[in-house]
Amino acid sequence: MLYRGRTVAVVGSGEEAVRDGDFLKSIGCSVLRFAENGRYEISGGEKAEKLIFRGEEYPVDCVFIIKDTVSVTKLVPGLEYGDGGIVTDRRMATAVPGVFAAGDCTGKPFQLPKAAGEGNIAALSACEYIDSRKKQ
Ligand SMILES: Cc1cc2nc3c(=O)[nH]c(=O)nc-3n(C[C@H](O)[C@H](O)[C@H](O)COP(=O)(O)OP(=O)(O)OC[C@H]3O[C@@H](n4cnc5c(N)ncnc54)[C@H](O)[C@@H]3O)c2cc1C
Known part of the structure; x- marks a missing residue:
């Protein structure tokens, strides 16, 4: 709920990433989805401010990294x-x-x-x- 009305990035390609992105959207976040493999960089001060991927900078308030887990x-x-x-x-x-x-x-x-x-x-x-x- 801390991110309602803010821009968040969801990085991950699995089903969980899709589900979490949908959930964040449903509570009022503006969601940027990143499903491709590659090098992601997060920049900012005390908080995340930008996600950088393939030379592009995306202003964000938060980055959710959804990793695959071992069953x-x-x-x-x-x-x-x-x-x-x-x-x-x-x-x-x-x-x-x-x-x-x-x-x-x-x-x-x-x-x-x-x-x-x-x-x-x-x-x-x-x-x-x-x-x-x-x-x-
Ligand atoms: C964004 C977010 C907001 C949340 N807000 C709230 C809230 O407001 N109130 C609330 O009550 N709950 C909240 N939760 C849920 C709460 O964080 C979890 O229920 C709680 O942390 C679960 O504790 P846990 O010890 O079971 O697992 P975790 O806290 O996930 O701890 C598991 C640990 O095991 C480590 N680990 C995983 N695999 C391995 C491995 N193979 N070898 C060694 N270590 C490993 C992980 O790195 C991690 O440190 C929130 C969760 C999220 C993601």
Whole structure:
């Protein structure tokens, strides 16, 4: 919402870049899309002011860089994925013993308080797991 009514650049070629560009447009941003590979340069002072691509300068208030991500199923073999995220129980334990997940990778809502709370539980569960292994 910080960029409502402003000009933003969305750099990325995947589906997510298209979706995020559409979303920014829907909240009132003027969106410049950049889907081509190449060298992008951002210039400005404390904030982004210009995006430079192939010698052209584009005045912008913000640049969103949408990178491709590694699918979670490839990240750790054996993880279960469902309903938009890594499946966990209430202790944030995944299907792989000793692997705990927290935050955006476990699915919606993508919000800081959820990530912090889940991270807290996951850290405590990981400590318990390590302690239980030491006793064996
Ligand atoms: C523009 C924007 C605005 C937002 N505004 C709000 C808001 O106002 N309120 C709110 O509650 N939430 C907001 N969110 C959502 C919030 O930022 C996320 O929900 C939260 O940061 C998720 O935390 P996380 O720890 O799960 O993931 P992240 O914060 O994304 O952290 C994941 C970390 O893992 C690193 N990483 C990724 N892959 C690897 C790898 N293979 N190896 C090592 N490190 C890796 C990344 O570099 C990153 O540092 C916003 C998000 C965005 C993008």
